[in-house]
Amino acid sequence: MPPTEAFQEFHRNLEYARDLVNGGRRLEQLKVGAFDIGDIYRAAWVQAVAALDHWVHQEIYSRAVRLAQQPGVERPDRFNRLQIPMELFERIHHHEASLGEAFREHLEATLGYVSYQNPDRIQQGFSHVSKVKLWPKVAKVLTEQRADGRQITGETVVRKLKAITARRNRIAHESDRDPAAPTGRRSITAAEVADTISWLEMTAAAILVALDES
Template identity: 55%
Template sequence: MQVPEATEAFLEFQQNLNYARQLVEGGRRLTQLKVGAFDVDDLYRAAWVQAVAALDHWVTGEIVARAVVLAQPGMTRPPKFSKLTIGIDLFDSVQHHQQPLTEAIRPHLEQFFGFMTFQNPEKIKEGLGYVSTVNLWPRVAKILNDQPDAEPITADVVRTRLREIAYRRNAIAHTADRDPETRSGRAAITADSADDVIDWLERIAAGILRALGPATSAPDYSQPPEDADDLGDVPVTTRTVLVRGRSLWDENSLLESINDYCTPEVADTLLAVYRHAETHPAFTGYYFGEGAHPSATAWFHMGNDEAAVWSIYTGADKSTLSINFQWMRDRGASPDRLERLAADLAVLPGWTGLPATLKEADYAKRPSLVQAALTAPSSKNIILDALGRFLIPNTVP
């Protein structure tokens, strides 16, 4: 499987797997030479252990690298990330001695995650949960199934195979791979079986990497898309709090801006969309922006991951609602699912050509509703019905 944006940790993982492959190849050659001074099969066992260790080491490195990025100010973090603890010495170094955050926190993260083991699928998902909200194994299974000529695979099959590989690794490392039911007293192993494990672990890791997405892709949820045009001056609200020169908005400032600066028709549509979110079972939370204008982005669970589905941006001259197709695509929403959402929204004023435009752009857009669409009496029901259909799980493969 191709990995378009292999991380540094993943490249090291592949190098470590190549060491394991060399052990297997060495065993094959010694078998051809009929070496009898030792059990050549032990080279295959060593390769098996090496491959599992490579996976364990890669997961640790991937978590640390992503956690360092997420520690930066302004990043949107998974809920579990916020449960990480730091010592007072680290806080003091950054706060009072101006030590760069990345320099100070990396050793702490390496120590924290270095004491964990990432061989069992449950432990892998638990560890990656600190840096991602993706529903890991269903997403990995989907990625594997989307490969050319792929044999159908399910999340439980992926987990079961990983457990079996880890169990065999433990048998080799801790009980010398003993099997009292065999004549030799050791479980059988072959070069081909070791090679299969190495290849399969590489394939699974590549699927995990694609499921996680780029480590540094942190969309700016505070900024409206380019096609939203000029929103005008910053609304004057009584709820603005200045933080390091930036506006930190909250629900009150957003609602004040909508009520004070939008026409009644536009306010009715925006407030209907806003209030609908928290009543939906897939809703996971709002993000209130830190840009120049008050904004809110609604996050929903889509089955395999959470995504920022829509955003409201307000200004003194106009306000808008953006449907975040790009962010949903980047979080695993299928083209079929996005295509249906676009078709449902295409009846809105100004969006007749939306399905074709989005498909041509591979859904890498965040289209914003024109004022005519926000003003039309039927718009709010069209939008809510479209979002409701989109957020129903398992309606589109």
């Protein structure tokens, strides 16, 4: 299936993070020493995780609206337990707003505050729109896509996502400080960030496959 509109935006946001990495590499080649080039790589890391967070939100909203517009379709329990205020019903009943428009606004208001960076939260978010056991299925998809035949488990995917998010939090909230390091900050390289960006993109693509095959 073609990538969703939300995934296409996710790809564009990751390209911005890749542009930051490439810019940092060029500055390293020029031996710029006026500032820590690692901060460019840290910004790219934060950008990549933010892109994932934003994509998960948009993907949930779009799929939930699609479910709401298909009467009689079997829906996940979490979707059926969504609380719909009387105001939303009245807006739709009196034809002041379409179901898709009003329901999406409601989802954005109720789920918009949730941070979809931690794998547990991501799995919980997608359980609104799918019954799939997310991370085992994602691991299966990633394993099938590998050329070396190496087995990837759901635990591996979860562990790596948690590590990426933890590093993002250290960058955003602790300036990536490491008192034991010579510079007082954890080291970071262009290759490390580029690999992280690519892995997030592959994982998100595998999530799409998992959701569409469920």
